[in-house]
Amino acid sequence: MTKQISSNKDSRLSRRKRMMGWSFLIMVLSVVLMPLGGYVYTDVISTANAADQTAESNPRANYWRAVRGGEEGYTDINRLEKNVLIQSAGENWRRLRNGAVATIGGYLVLISLLTILLYHLKSGGMKLDNGRSGKTITRWSIFDRIIHWTVASLFIILAITGLSMLFGRYVLIPVLGGDGFAAYASLAMAVHNYLGPLFVAVLVILILSWIKHNMINDNDIKWFKAGGGGIIGNQHVSCGRFNGGEKVWFWIVTLVGLTVGISGLILDFPNLEQVRSTMQNANLVHGALSIIWISIAFGHIYIGTLGSEGSLDGMLTGEVDENWAKQHHDLWYDEVMQDNDDMDVTGAKSSA
Amino acid sequence: MARMKFLCDAERCIECNGCVTACKNENEVPWGVNRRRVVTLGDGEPGEKSISVACMHCTDAPCAAVCPVDCFYTTDDGIVLHDKDQCIGCGYCSYACPFGAPQYPQQSAFGVRGKMDKCTFCAGGPEEDNSEAEREKYGRNRIAEGKLPLCAEMCSTKALLAGDGDIVSGIYRERTLRRSDRPQTWGWDKAYGKS
Numbered sequence: 001m002t003k004q005i006s007s008n009k010d011s012r013l014s015r016r017k018r019m020m021g022w023s024f025l026i027m028v029l030s031v032v033l034m035p036l037g038g039y040v041y042t043d044v045i046s047t048a049n050a051a052d053q054t055a056e057s058n059p060r061a062n063y064w065r066a067v068r069g070g071e072e073g074y075t076d077i078n079r080l081e082k083n084v085l086i087q088s089a090g091e092n093w094r095r096l097r098n099g100a101v102a103t104i105g106g107y108l109v110l111i112s113l114l115t116i117l118l119y120h121l122k123s124g125g126m127k128l129d130n131g132r133s134g135k136t137i138t139r140w141s142i143f144d145r146i147i148h149w150t151v152a153s154l155f156i157i158l159a160i161t162g163l164s165m166l167f168g169r170y171v172l173i174p175v176l177g178g179d180g181f182a183a184y185a186s187l188a189m190a191v192h193n194y195l196g197p198l199f200v201a202v203l204v205i206l207i208l209s210w211i212k213h214n215m216i217n218d219n220d221i222k223w224f225k226a227g228g229g230g231i232i233g234n235q236h237v238s239c240g241r242f243n244g245g246e247k248v249w250f251w252i253v254t255l256v257g258l259t260v261g262i263s264g265l266i267l268d269f270p271n272l273e274q275v276r277s278t279m280q281n282a283n284l285v286h287g288a289l290s291i292i293w294i295s296i297a298f299g300h301i302y303i304g305t306l307g308s309e310g311s312l313d314g315m316l317t318g319e320v321d322e323n324w325a326k327q328h329h330d331l332w333y334d335e336v337m338q339d340n341d342d343m344d345v346t347g348a349k350s351s352a
Numbered sequence: 353m354a355r356m357k358f359l360c361d362a363e364r365c366i367e368c369n370g371c372v373t374a375c376k377n378e379n380e381v382p383w384g385v386n387r388r389r390v391v392t393l394g395d396g397e398p399g400e401k402s403i404s405v406a407c408m409h410c411t412d413a414p415c416a417a418v419c420p421v422d423c424f425y426t427t428d429d430g431i432v433l434h435d436k437d438q439c440i441g442c443g444y445c446s447y448a449c450p451f452g453a454p455q456y457p458q459q460s461a462f463g464v465r466g467k468m469d470k471c472t473f474c475a476g477g478p479e480e481d482n483s484e485a486e487r488e489k490y491g492r493n494r495i496a497e498g499k500l501p502l503c504a505e506m507c508s509t510k511a512l513l514a515g516d517g518d519i520v521s522g523i524y525r526e527r528t529l530r531r532s533d534r535p536q537t538w539g540w541d542k543a544y545g546k547s
């Protein structure tokens with residue numbers, strides 16, 4: 001009797017989790033896709049204008065139509081785009097940046113934090129089922145750890161300074177005052193602009209050195225089917241050195257990270273003669289994807305610290321407890337043990 | 353209260369660049385910055401038309417809406433000004449502005465921008481009126497002296513008009529009425545052909 005009730009509850013719970021997952025996905029997709037709405041808008045306008053042009057030949061109307069269409073003329077001032085009287089795309093950019101990116105993005109960050117908080121309050125995070133054994137095996141080499149923490153600290157600095165550029169006006173000016181915030185913003189922008197290219201460089205090193213571990217295989221599919229290897233539901237799935245979730249995070253970092261990096265570099269070097277529309281588009285891509293990335297990163301940070309007992313050890317010391325390895329990465333644990341037996345040494349050996 | 357406006361009459365502007373020179377001289381703008389410029393469409397072809405353009409002091413200004421440090425303000429006369437002490441040179445206002453008004457002097461290493469500079473409608477900035485600090489950062493404050501922008505005052509054909517929006521548009525309306533012999537005018541001829 002009691003069993004049935006609890007299984008009923010479980011299925012309701014998993015349904016709710018699934019719904020949460022879908023709505024999260026839909027939100028992420030809309031943040032990515034909505035900025036592109038601008039293209040539809042300008043396309044419609046320019047085709048409408050083109051249709052007018054053929055039907056009408058009033059010279060003054062034609063002249064102003066050319067001006068509104070951003071036609072290039074001649075000017076004595078010999079600098080980029082100074083020969084254009086009006087560029088209309090700036091208004092689209094303003095609406096999308098101040099509208100979709102800032103609003104949906106802001107909610108996305110808050111929802112991500114709230115979801116994690118609720119999850120933690122409800123589950124208390126994953127514990128080691130058998131406590132710590134006291135024996136450890138090596139998971140991360142010193143090289144891996146240096147790369148990870150360099151990328152991580154740069155990410156946090158860039159996230160804070162970047163969010164300040166978008167939200168500081170609304171959140172920080174009331175606290176710091178206009179002059180105070182201006183002083184901070186000027187420093188924040190310089191830091192963001194100088195550390196950005198460095199971040200892209202270390203990110204590329206991270207991607208290249210870990211990509212071989214992160215190819216998705218059949219086992220990862222099984223891991224996902226089991227609801228994230230037991231995060232949702234309680235099924236246990238055998239798993240190698242990296243589970244499906246870690247691999248997906250790696251690919252998010254790779255794809256989103258490189259796009260954010262490239263758009264950031266475009267924005268960072270205005271001396272390369274980018275026209276305004278290039279900057280507007282780069283800014284939208286950069287802002288929208290960064291916010292999505294930050295929202296997902298909260299989840300990674302949570303699982304790496306409070307969310308799963310024993311995980312942080314690995315990135316701090318390089319060593320993880322054997323019980324942690326058995327519980328979360330049993331196939332990898334067996335592999336390491338096998339290697340150790342083969343080599344007949346007592347010390348641990350990294351399989352990296 | 354007056355609502356200040358610029359208006360450039362495309363039928364009159366002869367691309368002499370007098371306004372550009374007047375502005376540079378009056379405001380001693382930084383090297384590489386042109387607060388006003390003249391653009392000609394169809395240059396050298398019959399029917400070419402020129403317009404002198406600078407900051408148009410927009411209502412609901414896009415530059416002000418995107419500035420991360422919120423350093424723009426609109427005066428009682430509807431003139432859009434900004435505070436260079438707060439500007440961080442992010443470039444956003446130059447992406448948003450339809451007229452290409454915001455510009456950046458002293459591009460240093462990697463194209464780092466200086467403080468944004470743009471047309472002030474000869475109204476200076478947040479510093480005390482006609483103080484040395486104001487003149488150095490923003491140029492002359494002619495509005496505080498009861499004068500209108502020098503570009504319009506110096507325009508050789510009076511194509512460029514500056515001042516209270518009602519008066520400026522009144523002058524322009526009168527002009528266009530007197531041009532009714534022109535074939536392009538919308539009216540009887542346009543509808544029924546010359547009789």
Ligand code: SF4
Nearest residue numbers: 407408410413415449
């Ligand atoms: S700088 Fe551009 S957007 Fe701002 S008020 Fe002037 S014309 Fe308008």
Ligand code: SF4
Nearest residue numbers: 419439440442443445
């Ligand atoms: S360049 Fe200066 S004035 Fe323009 S948006 Fe950035 S901080 Fe504001």
